[in-house]
Amino acid sequence: MTETDLITRYNYDAFVPQKFLPWMRFDQSPPLGQPAPDFPLWHLDGREMRLSTIWSQHLYTVVEFGSFT
């Protein structure tokens, strides 16, 4: 799958099972108690910050994933 295909499929244009179900893989998500994968993220002003930078700044860090719905 090309990067363009990935972007298009991930950002599906309609909430229909064949488009959203393939992405829902919580059962395959990282295990507890093991080093978690790290990724770049962006503040609303465009500044880049890694997820690891955030979790390293706090005793515990709560990350809620979401959108409008």
Place this chain on the structure above:
Amino acid sequence: MNAMADRYAAQGVGAIFLYTHEAHPGEHYPHLTSMEQKFQHARALRDVLQVTRPILVDALDGACHRAYGSMPNMTWIFNQAGQPIYKSDWTDAASVENALTYFLDVAARRHSGARLVPFRVERLDYRTQDRAAFYQGLERNGPKAVEEFRAAFG
């Protein structure tokens, strides 16, 4: 979740909202095609939903979201070493707060000299299902979002 973040901030708990993609694209908030649009949606979400926690935006291909399972509204808690210690496939403030109070107690016991080792536990938590409020959220995205959800789940 905002109020809870405020309550625990002084105890060393950080909290962010990670904007992912539109789970229910509609006429008002359609599917994403650019980072510029993604930032626009995230800013609108901050203002409309009054999210007071820092909002961060994932890459356009959802690299972070996908790696963590791609659920539309999940919550994870990480310790300072970067290990997930709680993961929930749906966000419920009571469940998250229950976990936080437990983990803060763990930290306090360790600070007092207790020798603690981790073990694994699984359990089901329960949340209130408010279908009316959920549909209100879908209406914010537009009629298309409502119709598609109704077609999928009734």
